[in-house]
Amino acid sequence: MTDKASSSRLLLVGRVLAPYGVKGWVKVEPFTESPESLRGFGAWRVGKGDPDETWLAVHVVESASHSGNVVARFDGSEDRDDALKFRGMGVAVPRSELPPTRKNEFYQADLIGLSVVNEQAEQLGKVVEMFSNGGHNVLRVRHEGGERLIPYVPTVVMDVDLGSGVLRVDWGSDW
Numbered sequence: 001m002t003d004k005a006s007s008s009r010l011l012l013v014g015r016v017l018a019p020y021g022v023k024g025w026v027k028v029e030p031f032t033e034s035p036e037s038l039r040g041f042g043a044w045r046v047g048k049g050d051p052d053e054t055w056l057a058v059h060v061v062e063s064a065s066h067s068g069n070v071v072a073r074f075d076g077s078e079d080r081d082d083a084l085k086f087r088g089m090g091v092a093v094p095r096s097e098l099p100p101t102r103k104n105e106f107y108q109a110d111l112i113g114l115s116v117v118n119e120q121a122e123q124l125g126k127v128v129e130m131f132s133n134g135g136h137n138v139l140r141v142r143h144e145g146g147e148r149l150i151p152y153v154p155t156v157v158m159d160v161d162l163g164s165g166v167l168r169v170d171w172g173s174d175w
Contacts, residue, residue, distance in 0.1 A: 010051035011098065011109045014038055014070070014091035019084050024077035026086050028070040035065040041093045051092035106160055108137075114167040116141050116150065119158065122173045124148065139167075148175070
């Protein structure tokens with residue numbers, strides 16, 4: 001597997017929005033399919049920038065789903081001032097703690113950094129981001145001349161090979 005699928009890597013799974021109430025709770029925007037899945041992790045890493053080993057490990061003492069988000073209290077966070085320190089920080093968990101994927105199923109974070117090649121064997125760039133446009137997911141692919149957006153749909157994405165670090169697409173280099 002590529003470095004991107006490494007089990008020791010931290011994956012960004014949410015972001016602390018703001019303090020929640022006056023008893024040390026924070027409001028977290030989950031980047032997971034459901035808020036409940038974020039609550040399943042007892043320990044998180046929080047920090048700014050790209051997730052790495054320098055991010056602070058925090059133990060989640062209490063958590064609840066709230067209006068599509070998660071509210072949580074970390075060990076040692078007793079009041080609003082304590083919670084305010086976490087505002088704007090990313091929330092990450094080790095890749096190894098995520099459940100295994102089924103065949104032909106991938107975590108979006110595993111696709112970041114893959115080389116994108118079309119059916120004519122032309123290099124289209126590297127995946128730098130994946131986002132939803134409301135109808136489907138979209139790959140943001142950066143290349144020497146800029147970037148292109150490629151729909152992540154079955155008629156376009158032909159193959160994902162994490163082992164070789166390549167995502168094959170039916171997409172023209174001039175589109």
